[in-house]
Amino acid sequence: xxxxxxxxxxLFRKKLRAGLMIVSIFVAFLIFGMLxxxxxxxxxxxxxxxADRLVVVNKINFTQPLPIAYFNRVKAMEGVRQVxxxxxxxxxxxxxxxxxxxxxxxxxxxxxxxxGDLDIAPEARQAFLRERTxxxxxxxxxxxxxxxxxxxxxxxSNIFSQKNGxxxxxxxxxxxxxxxxxxxxxxxxxxxxxxFDETRxxxxxxxxxxxxxxxxxxxxxxVAKAIDASxxxxxxxxxxxxxxxxxxxxxAQIGNIALIVTLVVGAAFxxxxxxxxxxxxxxxxxxxxxxxVLKTLGFTGxxxxxxxxxxxxxxxxxxxxxxxxxxxxxxxxxxxxxxNFVPGFAMTPGIAVTGLVLIVSLGLITGIIPxxxxxxxxxxxxxxxx
Amino acid sequence: xxSLLLQVIAVTTINLKSIAQRLWLSLSTVVAVALVVIVxxxxxxxxxxxxxxxxxxxxxxxxxxxxxxxxxxxxxxxARDQVRLIxxxxxxxxxxxxxxxxxxxxxxxxxxxxxxxxxxxxxxxxGIGEQxxxxxxxxxxxxxxxxxxxxxxxxxxxxxxxxxxGFEPGKTVxxxxxxxxxxGIFEAEGSVxxxxxxxxxxxxxxxxxxxxxxxxxxxxLESPVSIAALKSYNDNDPRLKLDVKTEAAYFADQAGxxxxxxxxxxxxxxxxxxxxxxxxxLNTMYSxxxxxxxxxxxxxxxxxxxxxxxxxxxVESLVLAAIGGLIGAAATWAIFDGLTASTLGGNFTQVVFAxxxxxxxxxxxxxxxxxxxxxxxxxxxxRAARMPIVAGLYA
Numbered sequence: 001x002x003x004x005x006x007x008x009x010x011l012f013r014k015k016l017r018a019g020l021m022i023v024s025i026f027v028a029f030l031i032f033g034m035l036x037x038x039x040x041x042x043x044x045x046x047x048x049x050x051a052d053r054l055v056v057v058n059k060i061n062f063t064q065p066l067p068i069a070y071f072n073r074v075k076a077m078e079g080v081r082q083v084x085x086x087x088x089x090x091x092x093x094x095x096x097x098x099x100x101x102x103x104x105x106x107x108x109x110x111x112x113x114x115x116g117d118l119d120i121a122p123e124a125r126q127a128f129l130r131e132r133t134x135x136x137x138x139x140x141x142x143x144x145x146x147x148x149x150x151x152x153x154x155x156x157s158n159i160f161s162q163k164n165g166x167x168x169x170x171x172x173x174x175x176x177x178x179x180x181x182x183x184x185x186x187x188x189x190x191x192x193x194x195x196f197d198e199t200r201x202x203x204x205x206x207x208x209x210x211x212x213x214x215x216x217x218x219x220x221x222x223v224a225k226a227i228d229a230s231x232x233x234x235x236x237x238x239x240x241x242x243x244x245x246x247x248x249x250x251x252a253q254i255g256n257i258a259l260i261v262t263l264v265v266g267a268a269f270x271x272x273x274x275x276x277x278x279x280x281x282x283x284x285x286x287x288x289x290x291x292x293v294l295k296t297l298g299f300t301g302x303x304x305x306x307x308x309x310x311x312x313x314x315x316x317x318x319x320x321x322x323x324x325x326x327x328x329x330x331x332x333x334x335x336x337x338x339x340n341f342v343p344g345f346a347m348t349p350g351i352a353v354t355g356l357v358l359i360v361s362l363g364l365i366t367g368i369i370p371x372x373x374x375x376x377x378x379x380x381x382x383x384x385x386x
Numbered sequence: 387x388x389s390l391l392l393q394v395i396a397v398t399t400i401n402l403k404s405i406a407q408r409l410w411l412s413l414s415t416v417v418a419v420a421l422v423v424i425v426x427x428x429x430x431x432x433x434x435x436x437x438x439x440x441x442x443x444x445x446x447x448x449x450x451x452x453x454x455x456x457x458x459x460x461x462x463x464x465a466r467d468q469v470r471l472i473x474x475x476x477x478x479x480x481x482x483x484x485x486x487x488x489x490x491x492x493x494x495x496x497x498x499x500x501x502x503x504x505x506x507x508x509x510x511x512x513g514i515g516e517q518x519x520x521x522x523x524x525x526x527x528x529x530x531x532x533x534x535x536x537x538x539x540x541x542x543x544x545x546x547x548x549x550x551x552g553f554e555p556g557k558t559v560x561x562x563x564x565x566x567x568x569x570g571i572f573e574a575e576g577s578v579x580x581x582x583x584x585x586x587x588x589x590x591x592x593x594x595x596x597x598x599x600x601x602x603x604x605x606x607l608e609s610p611v612s613i614a615a616l617k618s619y620n621d622n623d624p625r626l627k628l629d630v631k632t633e634a635a636y637f638a639d640q641a642g643x644x645x646x647x648x649x650x651x652x653x654x655x656x657x658x659x660x661x662x663x664x665x666x667x668l669n670t671m672y673s674x675x676x677x678x679x680x681x682x683x684x685x686x687x688x689x690x691x692x693x694x695x696x697x698x699x700x701v702e703s704l705v706l707a708a709i710g711g712l713i714g715a716a717a718t719w720a721i722f723d724g725l726t727a728s729t730l731g732g733n734f735t736q737v738v739f740a741x742x743x744x745x746x747x748x749x750x751x752x753x754x755x756x757x758x759x760x761x762x763x764x765x766x767x768x769r770a771a772r773m774p775i776v777a778g779l780y781a
Contacts, residue, residue, distance in 0.1 A: 020665040027662035061495040159461045249505040255729045267421040274414035275666035
């Protein structure tokens with residue numbers, strides 16, 4: 001019988017008690033796994049942001065438009081490698097509640113600027129450039145709605161209408177956009193700005209914002225300042241920032257999600273620390289006599305320490321690992337349903353590793369005091385008791 | 387019967403007095419339950435505060451016109467000639483001068499800096515018509531004065547001032563090349579309007595280059611039932627074909643999604659945590675029964691029944707859970723009630739709201755705590771009642 005068998009037998013001597021502790025640890029790590037995945041979904045925008053990409057928006061607010069003339073002016077500026085412009089369409093499919101993320105873009109510049117992120121087949125590229133009513137649909141969106149290349153879709157807008165009074169634009173899917181990075185979300189679609197601009201009833205020759213690539217990320221600051229300076233005192237002043245900073249500020253608008261997640265996970269961990277810690281202490285106290293016997297048999301203090309810590313770590317692993325696994329499974333299943341709210345809801349290897357570190361720490365913390373007490377226990381005192 | 391009652395009282399008293407012997411374990415149950423209640427109530431108070439802010443904003447006797455399918459003011463556009471048609475619509479109340487009580491409004495989004503995160507956030511700048519203030523209930527200027535018509539002046543809501551920087555009275559704010567002076571602070575009975583900046587409609591139209599459009603039109607109805615006449619007028623005129631609803635209905639729609647989201651996060655989290663706490667409670671109560679095995683057996687041997695042992699254990703568990711629930715409710719009230727926060731609302735702009743705890747919510751929290759106590763006590767109580775006397779005496 002090696003020490004591990006002894007540890008295992010000790011742990012399950014009171015099956016009910018061990019089971020209850022495993023349940024409470026399981027729940028805490030389920031919560032941790034879910035909330036960490038949820039939080040990650042909010043910050044994934046910072047993760048996918050390219051270091052050399054800048055976002056140019058109207059200084060008043062990014063929902064205010066810019067004139068299309070700015071596109072060529074920015075393109076000609078020193079340090080700007082390539083630039084694309086995007087326009088928020090406010091799209092929905094059939095009913096307003098079927099909200100879609102749709103952008104009107106100039107095809108060539110869009111595919112150039114996002115070449116590092118988006119995987120678009122050559123024939124889809126050609127078709128998107130060629131076909132006025134063509135649209136590229138992200139893989140996730142196509143899967144969600146069961147769309148495929150060749151489908152004709154009436155896409156409505158809750159902002160724009162056509163000159164002829166219609167609220168929907170007919171679009172034909174000419175290709176599917178696949179992500180080049182796994183964390184990139186593809187629940188969106190893009191269509192030709194030319195088609196959009198010629199048909200819409202108001203806002204002609206305006207664009208929403210621009211995304212540009214600098215020659216090198218070290219030039220970001222200089223380029224951003226130059227852009228904003230060149231449009232200063234015009235009736236459309238600009239604010240240029242890195243894509244990362246822009247995404248971060250956007251998430252901060254929703255609220256302090258990091259704080260909420262930290263508080264809830266903290267509450268869950270305090271709960272199990274107390275429950276498991278106290279129960280471990282109780283368990284070891286009940287075994288005082290036995291530990292005395294083990295010591296009499298020649299078990300060293302260190303070995304006793306290791307066995308008690310082993311028991312608490314084993315307990316934490318038995319509860320925590322399945323908790324993390326279930327959280328990963330739920331995140332995987334909910335991903336599509338939540339893609340409009342929190343795209344990129346998933347458990348990453350990083351979260352799993354953090355979870356494992358926390359599990360082992362929990363095991364060590366809850367076991368350390370009883371383990372030290374057991375190690376220091378004097379045989380005479382132990383055998384004298386109870 | 388009387389003797390059974392006395393037995394129950396005696397055993398319950400012993401149970402409660404013995405809590406001190408398992409102080410740490412009992413305390414961990416109390417804290418676990420308290421934390422569950424805090425998490426639940428904090429989320430519910432958040433959802434409730436947000437919902438009340440929006441629900442308190444809409445009146446039944448105000449109707450709002452939006453472009454069809456636009457859902458939110460920010461997406462809507464109403465052309466100038468449509469505003470004229472609305473002025474002639476039936477069911478609209480008229481002022482002393484015979485003019486209809488309507489307010490065409492422009493809703494543009496501008497940047498502000500959030501105090502808590504020091505990041506840019508979307509704030510609504512609303513250009514209101516002459517009747518704009520009169521069409522909202524309970525608007526008071528708490529500091530400074532109202533903007534003058536035709537001037538580059540703004541008044542800001544109390545909530546907005548609290549959460550965002552740079553809008554103190556007397557300050558100048560730049561939106562693009564135009565400069566605006568903050569001339570006053572207004573209150574609006576805690577409604578969503580307190581998260582807005584208001585200015586004169588024509589000034590906003592010209593400085594934001596939208597001379598021929600407004601976004602929404604608000605009208606005062608002769609009575610709440612006039613909405614039907616207004617709707618049929620709108621639906622029968624092909625030049626209009628706008629969405630018309632009462633302001634109350636509009637804000638209820640706006641509140642729904644966010645409120646649901648917060649509640650849909652709060653309840654599952656609280657229930658998951660309650661399961662964890664339940665495991666703790668069961669553990670504590672089984673330990674309690676085990677620790678008192680000799681005592682229970684002794685009582686049984688001298689003629690006490692199993693029922694008092696059952697009740698005693700159950701009551702001990704319920705008392706621990708109730709204490710935890712009350713501590714949780716009190717802590718939530720102390721920490722979160724009245725706390726202001728802001729988030730993105732349906733109009734893609736910040737809505738400032740305060741966490742609001744109500745007796746009904748506290749009751750939900752305490753009920754959850756008692757449920758943990760009940761289940762956590764039930765099984766150990768059954769064990770206590772069924773404990774064989776002889777085995778207990780030898781324990």
